[in-house]
Amino acid sequence: MMVSLELLGTPVLQHIILAYIALIASILLGIPLAILSLYSRSLQKVVMVMANLMQAVPTFAVVAFVVPLIGIGFWPAIIAILLRALLPIIKNTWVGLSSLDPALIASAEGIGLSQWEIIRYVRLPNAYPAIFAGVKFAAILANSVAILTAMIGSGGLGTVVFEGLAGVNMMKMMSGALPAIGIALFLDTSFGWLEKRMVPPGMK
Structure with a gap:
């Protein structure tokens, strides 16, 4: 049978907190690392190699890796x-x-802008479409991995999904899966709205 709305409240809240905290942390860490990599070839190599390595490892292995x-x-x-x-x-x-x-960079330097001003007023605004595309994809990844982390005791909707699978209860499994899909759609819509507000029409 389906899980009641009252019982779904806590898993939904846990799932949202998991996905949003991890996503915000990824943004706060990832964007500065990308900016610093522009000015350090060695840092760029290290960051890209580590990022690609983590992406190459299966999601289940990443979740299992953090346990020990x-x-x-x-x-x-x-x-x-x-x-x-x-x-x-x-x-x-x-x-x-x-x-x-x-x-464009040469013109900005020619009018006396510092490197920080070039990043803030020239590079970042022109990079917004690419940045938002990455953030939206990361949001979908965060939402899906939050389901799997129920295996290591994170709670959330993954707990409901796995309990449904263990009990061969399709209705219970769907009770966990459908809200997760709704959260994914909300994340994508939210960042799409923010992108429209921040990115000038000519840059999209």
Whole structure:
């Protein structure tokens, strides 16, 4: 049978907290790393290799990997989700920042803008479409990995899904899966709305 709405309240809240905290942490870590990589070839190599390595490892292995290092529970789950969501943010941000027309950078330097001002007023605005594409993909990844982290005690909708699978209860499994799909759609819509507000029409 279906899980009552009252009983779904806590798993939904846990799932949202898991996905959003990990996603925000990925953004706060990934974008600065991409910016710093523009000015350090060695850092760029290290960041890209590590990001690609984490993306190449299967999601289940990433979740299992954190257990012997930091145990089980909420925060290990956050680390697992963060590791999975970092690559699209780092890679898309770096591509967006580095693919700018060199003449535009030269013009900005010519009028006396500092490197920080060039990043803030020239590189970042022109990179917004690529950055938002990476963030939206990372949001979908974070939402899906949050389901799997129920295996290491994170709670959330994954618990409902796995209980349904274990009991061969399709209705219970769907009770966990459908809200997760709804959260994924909400995340994508939210970032799409934010992108429309921040990105000038000519840059989309």
